[in-house]
Amino acid sequence: MSNLLELEDEESQEMGSYNHSLAQAQLTGLFFNDKRFSVFIELSLDVSQTDLSQFGMKAKEELKPDICLYPKTEKTGFIKRDIIKMLEMPLLAIEIISPKQGIDDILTKFDAYFALGIKSCWLVIPPMEIVDIYSQLNQHRTFDMNDTNVIDELVDINLPIKSIFG
Numbered sequence: 182m183s184n185l186l187e188l189e190d191e192e193s194q195e196m197g198s199y200n201h202s203l204a205q206a207q208l209t210g211l212f213f214n215d216k217r218f219s220v221f222i223e224l225s226l227d228v229s230q231t232d233l234s235q236f237g238m239k240a241k242e243e244l245k246p247d248i249c250l251y252p253k254t255e256k257t258g259f260i261k262r263d264i265i266k267m268l269e270m271p272l273l274a275i276e277i278i279s280p281k282q283g284i285d286d287i288l289t290k291f292d293a294y295f296a297l298g299i300k301s302c303w304l305v306i307p308p309m310e311i312v313d314i315y316s317q318l319n320q321h322r323t324f325d326m327n328d329t330n331v332i333d334e335l336v337d338i339n340l341p342i343k344s345i346f347g
Contacts, residue, residue, distance in 0.1 A: 200307035201279045205247055207345050208275060208305070217337075218250040218272075227266035228297060236293045242266070244293060246274035247305075250336070270294075273336050275303040292318050301335045310346040 197205070205222065212220040226249075229242040249271035274294045276287045284304070291302040295318060304313040304321075312331045315321040324331045324342055331340045 198280050201247075201277050204277045204305050204307045204345065208248055208277075211340055211344055212248070212250060215338075217253055219253050221249050221251070221271070223247065224249055224271075225266045226270060226297070227268050228293070229266075231293070231297060233293055236289050236296070238289060238293060244290060246271070246290075246294070247277045248275040249273060250275075270298045272299070273301045273303065273333070273338075274299050275305060277305040277307065288318065291315055301333050303333070305345075307346070310342075312342070312345065 209220055209222055212218055223245050225243040225245055227242065228240070228244050233240050233244075243266050250273040251269070251271050274291075276290060278284065278287060287304055291304075294302050295315075300316075302315040304315065305311070306313070310326045312324045313321050314324070314331070314333050316335055322332075326342060326346065328342055331342050331345065332338070
């Protein structure tokens with residue numbers, strides 16, 4: 182019974198809200214038009230070969246970023262045999278904070294993402310209109326509405342911040 186309660190608690194913390202959903206949709210739309218990337222929402226990443234307990238995480242086999250980007254390849258679109266969990270890690274993982282989610286929980290995920298080889302992680306905080314771009318857990322740059330663009334040099338992304346929160 183306690184495992185079921187833990188699962189329900191984790192699911193309720195990650196439930197999308199209005200702001201979460203809107204930010205996810207806005208960012209997905211912006212990336213969808215960028216021909217260099219394939220964009221995915223809530224895609225399961227296979228982490229079964231990594232012990233996530235070293236990061237203090239309960240997840241054992243998969244992590245699901247809110248949004249992730251892969252380099253676009255010739256093989257894009259639907260495939261005959263679906264992939265349940267991606268073995269290949271994305272270039273970029275984006276987490277959008279929800280009202281019941283703590284920043285520390287997301288930073289713990291970022292720690293795991295970096296260990297798995299993901300180049301860049303974004304923390305999006307819709308109520309504050311902030312995008313915090315992490316190149317490592319202890320190195321990040323914050324963009325807000327006082328900035329013109331959100332710039333991720335590692336993945337070569339330059340987006341007008343107003344197109345995310347405007």
